[in-house]
Amino acid sequence: MKGWSLPWPKANKRRWLGAVAWLCVLLVGIVAIYAFFVLRHDPTLTNLDHRLQGGSLQHPLGTDQLGRDVLTRLLLGGQQTIGYSLLALTVSLVIGIPFGLISGFRRGLVDRIFMRIADGFLAFPDTIVAIVLSGLLGAGIGNLVLAIVIVKWVSYARLVRSTVLAESQKDYVLIARTNGLSPGKIMRKHLFPHIAGHVLVLASLDLGKVILLISAFSYIGLGAQPPTPEWGAMLNDARPYFQSKPEFMIYPGLAIVVTVLLTNMLGDYLRDRFDVKKEVQS
Amino acid sequence: MIQILIRKFLEVLLFLLFITFVSFLFIRLAPGDPVLTILNVDELSVSQEQVEALREEMGFNEPLLVQYGRWLISFIQLDFGSSYTTGQPVMDVIFRGLPATLELAGGALIVMLAVSIPLGSLSALYRNSWIDQASRILSILGAAVPSFWLGLLFIDLFGVRLNWFPTMGRDGLLTLVLPSLTLGLAISGVYVRLLRSSLLDSLSQEFIRAARGRGLSERRIFFVHAFRHSLPPVITFFGVSLGSLIGGVLVIEVLFAYPGIGKLVVDAIRGRDYPLIQGYILMMAVIVFIVNTCVDLSYRYLNPEMRIKEREVSG
Numbered sequence: 001m002k003g004w005s006l007p008w009p010k011a012n013k014r015r016w017l018g019a020v021a022w023l024c025v026l027l028v029g030i031v032a033i034y035a036f037f038v039l040r041h042d043p044t045l046t047n048l049d050h051r052l053q054g055g056s057l058q059h060p061l062g063t064d065q066l067g068r069d070v071l072t073r074l075l076l077g078g079q080q081t082i083g084y085s086l087l088a089l090t091v092s093l094v095i096g097i098p099f100g101l102i103s104g105f106r107r108g109l110v111d112r113i114f115m116r117i118a119d120g121f122l123a124f125p126d127t128i129v130a131i132v133l134s135g136l137l138g139a140g141i142g143n144l145v146l147a148i149v150i151v152k153w154v155s156y157a158r159l160v161r162s163t164v165l166a167e168s169q170k171d172y173v174l175i176a177r178t179n180g181l182s183p184g185k186i187m188r189k190h191l192f193p194h195i196a197g198h199v200l201v202l203a204s205l206d207l208g209k210v211i212l213l214i215s216a217f218s219y220i221g222l223g224a225q226p227p228t229p230e231w232g233a234m235l236n237d238a239r240p241y242f243q244s245k246p247e248f249m250i251y252p253g254l255a256i257v258v259t260v261l262l263t264n265m266l267g268d269y270l271r272d273r274f275d276v277k278k279e280v281q282s
Numbered sequence: 283m284i285q286i287l288i289r290k291f292l293e294v295l296l297f298l299l300f301i302t303f304v305s306f307l308f309i310r311l312a313p314g315d316p317v318l319t320i321l322n323v324d325e326l327s328v329s330q331e332q333v334e335a336l337r338e339e340m341g342f343n344e345p346l347l348v349q350y351g352r353w354l355i356s357f358i359q360l361d362f363g364s365s366y367t368t369g370q371p372v373m374d375v376i377f378r379g380l381p382a383t384l385e386l387a388g389g390a391l392i393v394m395l396a397v398s399i400p401l402g403s404l405s406a407l408y409r410n411s412w413i414d415q416a417s418r419i420l421s422i423l424g425a426a427v428p429s430f431w432l433g434l435l436f437i438d439l440f441g442v443r444l445n446w447f448p449t450m451g452r453d454g455l456l457t458l459v460l461p462s463l464t465l466g467l468a469i470s471g472v473y474v475r476l477l478r479s480s481l482l483d484s485l486s487q488e489f490i491r492a493a494r495g496r497g498l499s500e501r502r503i504f505f506v507h508a509f510r511h512s513l514p515p516v517i518t519f520f521g522v523s524l525g526s527l528i529g530g531v532l533v534i535e536v537l538f539a540y541p542g543i544g545k546l547v548v549d550a551i552r553g554r555d556y557p558l559i560q561g562y563i564l565m566m567a568v569i570v571f572i573v574n575t576c577v578d579l580s581y582r583y584l585n586p587e588m589r590i591k592e593r594e595v596s597g
Contacts, residue, residue, distance in 0.1 A: 135550070219428075219533070235434065258426075264425055
């Protein structure tokens, strides 16, 4: 029995971790979709006769200070927070990837202009730019998402650019060139698959941070506005009632912690899988 | 070195010019009319003549570039005009809030150092021990717990239930405890892990073996030689993450109703008080520049190699 080992050897521990993380993220997604189609309570419908109720069959987590169902708001809050975070990251990727590809592959004027912009952004920390932008654009979740996009696309474009610069030196690009492929096709068919993994890792590592940023900004009133059921905004909403109903403070906070924990695990797992530790960190 | 500093300074200046121009455009194009904002402070009805008079007085009827030029000149003279809501000069308001904010940031950094230096060192010294595992779990949690939620829990526990510390405002050292603790703990998770990995890296270097060979005590090797070599990555990260520290301070100030410039600017954003927002932007630019310069200078102090290289290049 010498060669015998457990069904999941140690080397695969991380893989399992990743599978668990994937499953949980999927679960959160399913719950959020389920909430959208099945839950019957209106998340913004106030009913003062039913305010501050405890848990019951009809309201599993009770009702809030305006008689709204807490569970419904919590689940839909997940949709809001995660949805807007994903939206912000997706738009950043959609802008950042082509920009980085062209900047790194074509070089020239585009690249010079891009590097100037990127240096400017680098001189100023992300969060401050986000604060400033939401300050200028006004408080609101749409403007917050816009601010995040304006900040984030630069970092993705930078990563793509530096990866493309390295990849362009390799033989397969040279062969593609000598075979007469158009630059557009080389970028799409050959370079993009190489960079996609790296960018995905960076984006998944960012997801948790963006979720935290959106909920924090919503908490201080610069993001989602009431009565939108966003987790940060819900915490702000319920603040006067914490003493009598401490669970109002617990539920949305725990929801944020669990979600961010899972997305971070997912990010770590992807990083190990694509083995891009060094590039992402530098 | 001086060249680098000048370049950095110019970069910041250029960015500032850009962002002030954009913010200037926003002020003029924003949906809320600043003139109406000023006049509506007391919720009184305003006549058209009043609006026109104030508009003329504030120079809103001139071409945009002229307005920007004039604004830029007063900007260089550090005159940002007055807050729309309170009418006080912007710089006065900001300088009144700045000490409070710096105190809070300082307090948070002290908490962060008090947590991450012992925990990071112990995790590196006793690798994979229970303390290393504990610090790992702590940092994973630290990356997921929102600082404002941690603050809410602290307020509930230490402020309301145990009644140990005040939870609002700024009145002596006691009011500083909870905000600093919250922010310090929220940021320390990353530093614990960073210090640990950096120390592990240092301990495997040749010069540590050389020091052992010279018969230095383990304590001296660890605290003087390894520690010094481990600091640059940590300091770099501090420079890079300065923005999130400033953002963190802002959130914590709002949470604890702490009268610093973070809370000031959030109120200004809500009230569309643009001169105040611009003042804040400038203040942040100055702080970022100072901190980044200090970070650069500290490399030279901590890393003798760099000084030698520079001498070789210039000489």
